[in-house]
Amino acid sequence: MQTRFPKRKRQKATIIICAILAAGLVFFYATKILSNKIITQYQRNESIITRDRNNEILSIPPNQNGYYAIYEQDISERFAELLIQKEDKFFYWHPGINPISALRAAFKMSVGSKNTASSTLTQQLVKILRHSELDRGFKNKIIEALYAISIEAHATKKEILNMYANSVYFGNQAQGITAASELYFNSAPQALTDENIIRLLATIPSPSLTNPFMRENGEKSEPLAQKLNIPLEQTEVSIAATREKKEQFKQYTNANNNAFEFISLPRPCAQTTIDSGLNMQIRDILKRNLNELANKNAFHGAVVVIKHPENEILALIGSARPESETEGDQINMALQPRPIGSTVKPFIYLKGFEQGLRPYTLVDDKEYKYTIGSGYAFYPKNYDYKYRGPVTLHYALSNSLNVPTIKTLEYVGLENFYQFLTHNLGFEPIQPLENYQLGIALGELESDLLTLTYYFTIFDNDGWLKPLAMCGNNSMYQGQTDFMQNKQIADTAYIQLINKILTDRQTGVEQFGVKNNFMIPGLAAAVKTGTSREYHDSWIIGYVPDFTVGVWVGNAQNSAMDSVSGEPGAGKIWHDIMQLLRYSEYYTDARFAFDDIKEILYQDSIEYGLSGDNVNATRALMQDNPLIISPHQGDTFLFEKDTRVILKAREPVSWYVDDEYIADGAQAIFQPTKIGARHIQARAQSETSDITIYLNQEQE
16 A cells, blocks of 8 residues: 555656646647737738849838838847847746736726836737727737736747837838938937937837927927936927938839839849849949930830850849839839840841851842732831942841842741740740731731840850840849840851851941941950931940840830931940949959851952851842843732833843833833733843733722
8 A cells, every 4th residue: 555655656746747738738829820920921911122233222112011021030148138128028937918007907998097108119010010090999908918928938039129120110101220220310229319219119109190200209309318328419300301211211212213123023032143233334334425415305224234154134224213293213124125126137048058048148228119918019128228239148137128128038937036036045925927928027916125135145155045144043023025045046057157257346337337336445345236216215235244234215105206226316325324334343354256157258358157158049049030120020010101110130131011122121111001001021131030010090
């Protein structure tokens, strides 16, 4: 019998210990769940600050509550000291609730008193994060106490102080000590004076009515300063000073409008690849040049700068004056699709080179007739309305000739080029590509500047279309364009042929002159300009191995400019930006590689091709050499009393109309005498050519 009692005691002790452990585990996990819930809400309340590549602030958007919440990781000791003296003297001693204050509050509630304030800093933090500041019911008090105890069980006192200081509201959309310090005192929290801190502490009970911009703040601050034995000057903030400080805070949260392009991102981005200092300088360049172009009715512009080899966006400017309320200034024109003009031509010639053409291949720059979908005749023209006869593709691309580009696109094949745009590049056209047809070569295709500049990076990346980094390693913009592709678009050799042409300033002298905005001493840049129909858009995409720069100039309302083409419009802006970048940390003086192509000497001139080329055959691949140059088969003329039809041939011929001899020579004039179909024949020594034209009394 004597041995049974110790055994029972041991069993009882074991049960008690297990119960205590179980209770401890329940307490631990229950409080952990509640603590995590509060901390998660705290984390959600932080404004997601967008920073540049150098960790400079680009923008601070308001949080889900509409407040600017900039979290400080380590609040100043002085602020913490004065805060505790005012709000919670026993902060370092209680477990989240002050038992004595809680009992006092319970007694007051039992006798019907409404003044039951007894919350610790931890309880106040819970109120803020649960949005229950106005709920003073007994049930809510119990819930707040449970949350407060839970936080205290899993967070240090310093962490709780930080969370409180970052969460407390100070009025005027300023949540937390950092935003309040910046708004009211244009200061960092660590630099606040004792008087500044007193004025902020006086704000806490009623932030909308007693914040430092209000006269009532002085009335609340004075007794608090006396209580804490801190001298306080009686100062009143004027309306003008208040307005100025609010404007300064607006600039602080929007970083002087340098983050205009990032404020409306489809998803938050904490760290971008943007260089905010460079972005600001380029925006100034754009603004300065647009001021000069205003007399040409050009008011808006956009710039994109992409750094290689990482394909990181260094600068993205969609408006020169985002702070302006003038129509169009609040539109991000870097993302607005517009007709891209001749900037599409390098891609057409690239596909031509893939299919066997070379820079030395000849093409006839002359009048051609095409029948468009409506049945009408279409005669493509060059920008100066002149034809140059046989020219090389090198010359045609260097001088941006339209007619040879159309012939090259014909050679490539429309379906092949459609496939290249949609499947290789991933381009999403605004209209079905079949609606553009050969108009693609004339610049009718639409794209936005960011997308177009992105596609041009294949010429800087050995034919690879790499992911475009804007938000860390991810794309910030989720529009039609897939910026996350990583695939080879073209062979390096064909890329080098394009780069050789676009870096050649001599061959393009006819269009651009001896001196132009592309001539930057010591900088061998590849450049392509573009101008849309009737001067609605001025484009330039230019690049060196270190970066690609795209510029657009026009009007957000799509009104026409006064004869502003690519070179004097966007070209001048591009020139100034390249000069800036040339002396930046991003310029390494890297040079284009041309080791996959070779020089070809042909008839005392140097051209470029590939090893193994059959030069003679390749040179003649596109030559179209009909005997009759004009008119064209099926041309229709209006028959009038003085109608004259000019007949042109490649060489001297004998001309016949309806088998009736007219004249000899490379050119003759035929004067019709009746309406209807007329058969025209040119007879040379070695060949004969026939066409039929039509004369009508009314133009079809």
